[in-house]
Amino acid sequence: MSGPVPGSRGPEIPPAAIDLADGEWHRLHPATPLLRGGFAFVAIAGFVLANLRERILGLFLGAGPGDAPPGDPIDLIVRRGLIPAALLVVLVVLIVIIVAFWLSWRVRSFRITEEVVEVRSGILFRTNRRGRLDRIQGINVSRPLFARLFGAARLDIDVAGHDANVQLAYLSGRNADALRQVILQLASGALSAGSPSAAAAEQRAAGGAAPEHDGSLSGIVAQRAREFMAPERDPRLAPPAAVVQMHPGRLLGSTLLHDRTVVFVLLVIAAVVLASAAHAFFVLFGIVPLLLGVGSQIVRRFSRSLRYSIAATPDGVRVGYGLLSTSNETLPPGRIHSVEIRQPLLWRPADWWEVRINLASHSDRQEGGRRTTTILPVGTRAEVFRVLALVLPGVVEEASRPLLEAGLAPARSGDGYTGSPRRAAVLRWFSWHRNGFALEQDAVLLRRGAIWRQLVVVPAARMQSVALHQGPLLRLLRLADVHVHTVPGPIRATLDDLDAVVAAGFFRDVAASGVAAARRESAAHLVKGARWQGMGRP
Amino acid sequence: MSSVDPVTQHPEPRAALPLTPRGGLDPVPGEWRRVSSRYLWVDLVGSIISGLVLTAASSVPFLLARLPGLLAIPVVVLVIAVVVAAFTPRRVRAIGYRLRDDDLLVRRGIMFQRFVAVPYGRMQLVDINRGPLDRALGLAEVKLVTAAAASSVTVPGLPMAEAEEFRDRLVELAETRRAGL
Known part of the structure; x- marks a missing residue:
């Protein structure tokens, strides 16, 4: 099953992903702390930078510090000769943040055995979440915009039960796709055999004849699980052909003609008429939030659907959405x-x-x-x-x-x-x-x-x-x-x-x-x- | 289709008044098991309390504004509450359930009739709930939950022993007819 197969994307399972599923503990993508919670830090850095813009520009253009308003904290620091102390404070804060990030990355690890997928995390409050592979409902790969910048992706593993999904955030994008396949494969093994050893045995013997499916929903799922385990007939070797592709023109047309757009336009007209003719400006307070809501729905539908695709894969229907933040969801037919x-x-x-x-x-x-x-x-x-x-x-x-x-x-x-x-x-x-x-x-x-x-x-x-x-x-x-x-x-x-x-x-x-x-x-x-x-x- | 009643222990011959109103629905004719007549008191007290609370709440505008026209609201609410309370015996009599081979049928209501068929294999869990009044009267309510929010079905007013037996029987049936989601 291992060994990269030349192909554009998706079909091959890189050995790295196989290694990730070997039952040992592994760490996540090094940028994980930054992606998970570090945006506050980035935002603060951005805020500080924006405030110091004048000063930095001045520094580069050689202007003196004298034209800054009095009471500026940095002037205060410079005048009182506190520069070393200030730098030290900044350095300590930075080191603390980096150490905290590094620690949280160190302690957050996951493992995938033949039976469970397990995630443990936390420095002070340790948590450990374990999902059984034979209860997996589906696995989604999503790539929020910032994670994409780092080439990272998030793996959401849905396990049967209320709020019981296990999240592997974040992995490198290539590994995420491959790991998804590996987990689904392990899950189908666990499902069809019931016990991990039997699953492994079956996996070895899976080259044999797969039974004919009987046309029922479950039959197809079971058969696809088997197909999936037989490497020589792995349908993934061909990238899934999109069944429907979105034409931007049609999407635009359908968006304009959608009921929601009609409602939006009517609301705008009502707002304009009421505000100008009847001078009932207070009406706007009711209508404007409504307009914002409907408008954002329209825009979201449009931007999400621009790169819509749907394709059949061995483990279900794969629906791809999103322009900036993409998500790929695989829906086993039995879940619909x-x-x-x-x-x-x-x-x-x-x-x-x-x-x-x-x-x-x-x-x-x-x-x-x-x-x-x-x-x-x-x-x-x-x-x-x-x-x-x-x-x-x-x-x-x-x-x-x-x-x-x-x-x-x-x-x-x-x-x-x-x-x-x-x-x-x-x-x-x-x-x-x-x-x-x-x-x-x-x-x-x-x-x-x-x-x-x-x-x-x-x-x-x-x-x-x-x-x-x-x-x-x-x-x-x-x-x-x-x-x-x-x-x-x-x-x-x-x-x-x-x-x-x-x-x-x-x-x-x-x-x-x-x-x-x-x-x-x-x-x-x-x-x-x-x-x-x-x-x-x- | 008509099976031997799987709950055999309590062949209680309860009031055999017709369940179906004139012109009403009766999709699956046959014998229905009724709930205990003591449940009447639970339902009656419940509807009286909620009627009083609603009447009190709806009289707030009148008490604030002192407009005689607003008095109509609590009066209407009170009349509705009295009618609802007066119909309680009929409503309780109209609750019926039947264990068929593969599914549980529950019916409720005379004026607003509702029939639900829940296959045993779809049951996710079975609850027994007892309120204070239920406990005083030795009754319990059996609640079935499926994956669909709309199809959670309750059978109120069962004597405690019967409720437990009913639950065990349902769980047993659900095990043998286990289906996926």
Whole structure:
């Protein structure tokens, strides 16, 4: 497995990364303390420099110190002959800082064994965090802007459980990518064999035939884990081909036509009109923060999506984002719990769509909205289907294509969807006809909205539970709402105002199909001897 | 589909009044297990206390401004609270659960009906909660948590022994039907 293979980037695993995963303790990138907390120091240095700018310029241009205002502390020091003392203080402070940095770098170390990844750190308050490899949900490599300057990258290892990710910050960028592969490989070994020794044995014997996958989600994951361990068929030897690439023109167009931009423009107009015509300047106090919020969202979406890419890798879908701070997240298909395809109103002439997902992961929560939930910021219909095939393998196939197409189109009779009855038009003026569902063996498709079209796909094997609601008004109209519960995320998989009898049937069928899909999946696990389970036993 | 009731120890023949209101939903017809009738007191005290608190809170504008029109707010709130309290017996009677082969069904509500089906394999954990009033009456509440926030399901008002048995049974079923996330 080791030995660099000539290639542009990514595919080879440098020996250094193998060495990092040998079970011994290793230290992180030497710039780590600076990157983690040293920016305060840099900021202070910058502040001091900015304040001394005049003086330094003067020093170089040969101007005297006499023109500085009295009371300047540096003049004071110079006049009283305290220069040696001042220099000494500065020197001591510098030495203390450097020693502290060096110490914190010394004590922060990590090791990767065949079973766990462990990080220990801290001078006064020692912490030790250990994550089990067979509970790994995914590993992300991210490169914040400043870390990129040092060629460093951060490795976030998501382990099942609330706030249980292990962070390796920072590693050299090249090692980070390679170490990610090594850990995933160890994790898949630990997963498929259960015990480290068996994993190692299997790893040695993995040249043999890999079993055929059965098309189910778990089957693919298990098979990919095996493929990944067979070096001669390592698909990583070819860099992953991007399935969708972002065209800047389209991104710009879609940003301009996005609902959010329309709201922004309307807000600006409202602010201008109110402030100038009605002289109601106090309105601005309410609107300006709102404008800033919406505007920054628009800008962030744009800059994040400029270098968007999505590709299939052996261990999941890899989504890359970011212009200045880049992040690459690899999502195993089993972690994607529902998918929503939606279309802002003004995108319809161009047939552009946006794809979002609900992810089972607790990582990145602390960094406020950095979770990748938009898996395709904008794409044509063909691209949407390519992305869907990646994120819902086994669900999106040739056979289900017409149903998905119908989910994006206006309602027609006989398109496979069971819609709301006409009497629901009282509550859903325009969308009662489109409002409907279709049940596949492996997924539930919910179609909503006539003006803002949406299609939600929930894989049956991922559904948590199903609910049926009816209030007095709906009872009067003989209607009912159905909810499919998935892990928390931006998508609500609900369908309102169905015929009460149809909704009761939906409830029965979906409850049964969820159980059946989960059973099929665990049967596939048993056959493979692999347990790629999410938060099975937290 | 209709299975032998997995909890066999307590075949309590509770009030066999119809659960489903006229014109209401009944997606899975069959026998439902009911909660203890003593739970009525827990729910009643809870709704009376919350009704009083809400009435007091909503009368603050009236007490501050002394406008007679504002008195309407606490009056409306009080009327709603009385109606809610008056419906408590019906509401408690409407709570039902059923252990099927592969999932747990829970139903609640008469006016606002809600049915949830949680597959045993999806349960992440099962809690037993007891409030002070529950303890006084020897009751407990069983709460099931899945990975979805929306589908956490509670079955209140079970006698303590039955609640523990119910929990053990659920954990056992969840083990045998363990699924991934």
